[in-house]
Amino acid sequence: MTTHLNIGGTWKDVTETKVNVGGSWKTVESISINVGGTWKVVTGLSVTVTPDPAEATAGGGFVSVEVEAVISGGSGSYTYLWDVLTGGAAFTGGGVNNPSTLREFLTSGSTSEGTAQVTVTDTVTGETAIASFSYSLTAT
Known part of the structure; x- marks a missing residue:
């Protein structure tokens, strides 16, 4: 999954996103946002x-x-x-x-x-x- 992150006002493509959960790094498989009470999976635009x-x-x-x-x-x-x-x-x-x-x-x-x-x-x-x-x- 490619994630687009805004870093210092510039959009950057990140090919792998990880988060630390309880001391263990996990790969993020998808990102969801709540739009008007409905959760939507965000994909690259x-x-x-x-x-x-x-x-x-x-x-x-x-x-x-x-x-x-x-x-x-x-x-x-x-x-x-x-x-x-x-x-x-x-x-x-x-x-x-x-x-x-x-x-x-x-x-x-x-x-x-x-x-x-x-x-x-x-x-x-x-x-x-x-x-x-x-x-x-x-x-x-």
Whole structure:
């Protein structure tokens, strides 16, 4: 089991976690946290984006594509921050929803390509995961 620990503000991967119980070191097999009265096993947080690449074609004007963060692990309670890294598109709604919509105003016959990313933060553990993806928007 890989555990992600926040040590001095930096997340570190620990491949083996041990605790001392009655003078004997025991390997930790899982970690559970209580979320709203329900115990949940915490696993490492990871994220992918679908679709990747994100592609859309429409007539002139706003061309949009919906993207979704697919999360594995963590506590089940997350925040999202979508960012455009390259290109001229933008996320609607402040880029904090999942799924989110990426769009750009394009004139007929033009294409916009770039890269974007989502940062997912587990609101219980503070752990983050980032996924980047490419996009292509075309106005016919």
